[in-house]
Amino acid sequence: MTLATPAAQETPERTGRPTAVITGIGVAAPNGLGTEQWWQSTLRGTSGIGPVVDYDASRYPSRLVGRIDGFEAAEHIPGRLLPQTDRVTRLALVAGAEALADADANPAELAEQDGYGEYGCGVVTSNATGGFEFTHREIRKLWTQGPQQVSVYESFAWFYAVNTGQLSIRNKLRGPSGVLVSEQAGGLDAIGQSRRTLRQGVKLSLTGGMDSSLDPWGLVSHLASGRLSRSDDPATAYLPFDTRAAGHVPGEGGAMLVLEEETAARARGARVYGEIAGYAATFSPRPGSGRPPGLERAARLALADSGLGVEDVDVVFADAAGLPTADDEEAAALRALFGPYGVPVTAPKTLTGRLYGGGAPLDVAAALLALRDGVIPPTSGIDRPVPEHRLDLVRGTPRHAPLRTALVLARGHGGFNAAVVVRSPEAA
Amino acid sequence: MNRSVAITGIGVVAPGGVGKKAFWDLLVSGRTATRTISFFDPSRFRSQVAAEVDFDPQRSGLSPREARRLDRAAQFAVVSAKECMADSGLEFVELDPHRTGVSVGSAVGGTTGLEREYLVLSDSGRLWEVDSDYVSPHLFDAFVPSSLAAEVAWTVGAEGPATVVSTGCTSGLDSVGYARDLIAEGTVDVMIAGAADTPISPIAVSCFDAIKATTPRNDDPEHASRPFDRTRNGFVLAEGAAMFVLEELEHARARGAHVYGVIGGYATRCNAYHMTGLRPDGHEMAEAIRHSLDQARLNPDLVDYVNAHGSGTKQNDRHETAAFKETLGQHAYEVPISSIKSMVGHSLGAIGSIEIAACALAMENGVVPPTANLHEPDPECDLDYVPNEAREHGVDAVLSVGSGFGGFQSAMVITREETTR
Numbered sequence: 052m053t054l055a056t057p058a059a060q061e062t063p064e065r066t067g068r069p070t071a072v073i074t075g076i077g078v079a080a081p082n083g084l085g086t087e088q089w090w091q092s093t094l095r096g097t098s099g100i101g102p103v104v105d106y107d108a109s110r111y112p113s114r115l116v117g118r119i120d121g122f123e124a125a126e127h128i129p130g131r132l133l134p135q136t137d138r139v140t141r142l143a144l145v146a147g148a149e150a151l152a153d154a155d156a157n158p159a160e161l162a163e164q165d166g167y168g169e170y171g172c173g174v175v176t177s178n179a180t181g182g183f184e185f186t187h188r189e190i191r192k193l194w195t196q197g198p199q200q201v202s203v204y205e206s207f208a209w210f211y212a213v214n215t216g217q218l219s220i221r222n223k224l225r226g227p228s229g230v231l232v233s234e235q236a237g238g239l240d241a242i243g244q245s246r247r248t249l250r251q252g253v254k255l256s257l258t259g260g261m262d263s264s265l266d267p268w269g270l271v272s273h274l275a276s277g278r279l280s281r282s283d284d285p286a287t288a289y290l291p292f293d294t295r296a297a298g299h300v301p302g303e304g305g306a307m308l309v310l311e312e313e314t315a316a317r318a319r320g321a322r323v324y325g326e327i328a329g330y331a332a333t334f335s336p337r338p339g340s341g342r343p344p345g346l347e348r349a350a351r352l353a354l355a356d357s358g359l360g361v362e363d364v365d366v367v368f369a370d371a372a373g374l375p376t377a378d379d380e381e382a383a384a385l386r387a388l389f390g391p392y393g394v395p396v397t398a399p400k401t402l403t404g405r406l407y408g409g410g411a412p413l414d415v416a417a418a419l420l421a422l423r424d425g426v427i428p429p430t431s432g433i434d435r436p437v438p439e440h441r442l443d444l445v446r447g448t449p450r451h452a453p454l455r456t457a458l459v460l461a462r463g464h465g466g467f468n469a470a471v472v473v474r475s476p477e478a479a
Numbered sequence: 480m481n482r483s484v485a486i487t488g489i490g491v492v493a494p495g496g497v498g499k500k501a502f503w504d505l506l507v508s509g510r511t512a513t514r515t516i517s518f519f520d521p522s523r524f525r526s527q528v529a530a531e532v533d534f535d536p537q538r539s540g541l542s543p544r545e546a547r548r549l550d551r552a553a554q555f556a557v558v559s560a561k562e563c564m565a566d567s568g569l570e571f572v573e574l575d576p577h578r579t580g581v582s583v584g585s586a587v588g589g590t591t592g593l594e595r596e597y598l599v600l601s602d603s604g605r606l607w608e609v610d611s612d613y614v615s616p617h618l619f620d621a622f623v624p625s626s627l628a629a630e631v632a633w634t635v636g637a638e639g640p641a642t643v644v645s646t647g648c649t650s651g652l653d654s655v656g657y658a659r660d661l662i663a664e665g666t667v668d669v670m671i672a673g674a675a676d677t678p679i680s681p682i683a684v685s686c687f688d689a690i691k692a693t694t695p696r697n698d699d700p701e702h703a704s705r706p707f708d709r710t711r712n713g714f715v716l717a718e719g720a721a722m723f724v725l726e727e728l729e730h731a732r733a734r735g736a737h738v739y740g741v742i743g744g745y746a747t748r749c750n751a752y753h754m755t756g757l758r759p760d761g762h763e764m765a766e767a768i769r770h771s772l773d774q775a776r777l778n779p780d781l782v783d784y785v786n787a788h789g790s791g792t793k794q795n796d797r798h799e800t801a802a803f804k805e806t807l808g809q810h811a812y813e814v815p816i817s818s819i820k821s822m823v824g825h826s827l828g829a830i831g832s833i834e835i836a837a838c839a840l841a842m843e844n845g846v847v848p849p850t851a852n853l854h855e856p857d858p859e860c861d862l863d864y865v866p867n868e869a870r871e872h873g874v875d876a877v878l879s880v881g882s883g884f885g886g887f888q889s890a891m892v893i894t895r896e897e898t899t900r
Contacts, residue, residue: 216885465629
């Protein structure tokens, strides 16, 4: 199968652009706080999905969540930040610190060095639901006790830019920065934008996504999407590409990545996990328009951007919506790209639930570690795959294979599609 | 690839009137659209003033279904997107959907709808474990703000990249800057870009009350937004939207489109200092301005008009005055500078785009809008802020700046298509 796409001519020349490499990973996931703990859970098939335990959810039609248990923010971040931050921002600060430590990068020190300067490091994140639990408490105070009781921190603990702002302040990231929201595809858009800032002269960019909105108002807002599973069995509630697929489980967390311009990274002796070799985003037309959805096109554009072909892709980390129609659509896109059973496909997010702005960056982290270790993490729980999908789903146990290139796909409600091509350092 | 990016269509929903024309008429008249909050009883709040839009969804062309489905911010975004498309002369069929994208800035997205739904779900705050029996099917779209971009993409038939840019109060500059970059690099040829925010709800009012960021000048609402005036004491919360058709310049020329101007430069920086506080030196904003001028290859003395952030807080107006002096030098004292927030208030993520509309219309009309309510200059704000009356003044190059919570500082330079340097 050839990569017959006019998109190859539509994208800018690959030559002469700085290469964006990942040198640090930080993870906050329901099945592991910290990269290695999460990765081991992911390979072992340890799930982070369970019933709501911190309040009574028994009256709700969906009661399972992917929650990060045992997260004590005070153990990780300064006490003065606690009153002014929602859980989501604490998670972002912890994962951001882990990623920078993993990269052995201190932006405040780098700013003193030639080639970096004050504005050589930035931060671009995605977040879809803001500081939600914090706001739930404050809005309740407003309506039961009056406006005078609302926290002085509410104005900036809530908005979607809070994680980028706090990460910037905490880590002295003054360069071009941003916040993108495209529902569950936004995490890849943030990585794409982070890479764009490297092309504009930034040397290091902290990027990724984090979401947490599992308080009662948050969970009910997720419910309003009509896409949550109503199962009470954590092992089978979220079953993408399975004949029993009936929705997803909402989770909290995500991943932060350190992206660096390759020459600068090599010059400071950084260890390189891999390269963000390609990125693209598309939007699907309104259902009923008669025009095809945009996921396949996003993948083709990302591949064209990377200069690679479909034959180079060794593994796909699927969006894996967990709803029959959406799964059919993704399976059709994968067949169109790779042919039936043409590439190993996996969705380790079955162990965490869907993490909104944080989900796709966590998949990119999984792709990087898969390339590093030569192992594809499995999709859990799928024992009745939809036969018509004709996917080579990696199920049950990890699959060992030499891997050089991974394709990560993400979709967001409304029609957002995004794709990232990740390449191992040896291949790059 | 670094292609030029033109503004070829403008749509505005702003306090004082819906549509580009009503907006510009307000600005040149120097009238203000700030008033006592009418959307709810504001008597319990410290700041009871806002710039509200008198908006009738159906009179603005939305169907009854759109009016029901869309949160107010999405309604504003869709209405202004339709206006900018019509203004640009772009028929939907002319667009290549794959080469057309969308970026919508918003600081707080569907806040108004979220709060309304919260009151129902929680029985006016009584229930912590809110009642799922009262869920509205449209709650999710208010919960996740990217619905704004989805609605605009559906409206215009775009199938390229679509996203919401949510960098707080610089969102409206950053979303247009993001769109500029996508066209310049060759990813798309057309972007429908702008911003919308409708934050006039009790939770938003109370969170700005809590930090005394908004003005308590409740006895004089028409004159409550007082940028650069010695008596200023906070910003006036507002709502609104502006959307633009941005096109690769040759794409616009090929179809004979009217070009309002070209986005010559855009840059954003973070102060990494404080979530709400600003250092008085304006250092990071100055860096964003310098970088924007460099991209536009424009000497500072060729800037004909500066659209200030001018929020009317004590610290902001001094902060940016310092940034103008640092970057424009002596020219800072000569160039007209104004803040339209004196008239249309501060609509958070939307205002950056509304101000870009004001800049484009200033170039179009050879008129600089004034800073209303400026009677007692602050000795520390000693530049020409065009007090109270619009001024006829040829404008070939404008600088617009924004500053926001989280430390974001952004700047954009817009020039005429044929500007010579």
